[in-house]
Amino acid sequence: MxxxxxxxxxxxxxxxxxxxxxxxxGFEPHGLHPGLWLKGDLMTTPVTDWSFIARDRVRxxxxxxxxxxxxxxxxxxxxxxxxxxxxxxxxxxxGGNYPPTRRWNKNVARDxxxxxxxxxxxxxxxxxxxxxxxxxxxxxxxxxxxxxGARAPEGSRVGVVYHVLDN
Numbered sequence: 001m002x003x004x005x006x007x008x009x010x011x012x013x014x015x016x017x018x019x020x021x022x023x024x025x026g027f028e029p030h031g032l033h034p035g036l037w038l039k040g041d042l043m044t045t046p047v048t049d050w051s052f053i054a055r056d057r058v059r060x061x062x063x064x065x066x067x068x069x070x071x072x073x074x075x076x077x078x079x080x081x082x083x084x085x086x087x088x089x090x091x092x093x094x095g096g097n098y099p100p101t102r103r104w105n106k107n108v109a110r111d112x113x114x115x116x117x118x119x120x121x122x123x124x125x126x127x128x129x130x131x132x133x134x135x136x137x138x139x140x141x142x143x144x145x146x147x148x149g150a151r152a153p154e155g156s157r158v159g160v161v162y163h164v165l166d167n
Contacts, residue, residue, distance in 0.1 A: 035075075038072075040121055048166070050081060063088070064114060065108055090159045091159065
């Protein structure tokens with residue numbers, strides 16, 4: 001019994017050490033691979049105009065969500081600017097539904113407080129699901145203009161659109 005406790009204690013110690021190292025290094029998402037914590041300079045000034053993203057020619061941003069098991073989940077995603085406001089959408093393929101198909105959407109449905117990384121700056125924000133069909137259509141039209149008319153792949157659909165509000 002003592003041996004089992006020693007082994008379990010050693011494993012637990014290694015897990016705690018690994019998490020401490022990952023917390024320090026960040027372990028950010030890379031390409032299509034998700035990550036954990038986002039690292040950067042936390043901005044405390046409220047953002048009312050997100051148009052600086054377009055001026056800085058940012059193509060994607062990183063978003064960190066809160067999981068139920070207390071480790072963050074972060075992914076790299078695209079964004080949409082509409083009326084100088086920041087929006088995020090999530091495209092679902094055939095058979096995919098909101099929120100369980102995408103882990104970050106599932107986390108946001110449970111806890112809408114997120115951290116967004118643009119460049120090396122971090123912004124604590126709240127995501128609000130857009131339910132007005134006219135606003136969703138306008139946001140998706142703005143996305144199509146930004147991507148020079150490109151639309152979601154055949155058989156896919158917009159699963160959800162979020163309006164990003166600064167905390």
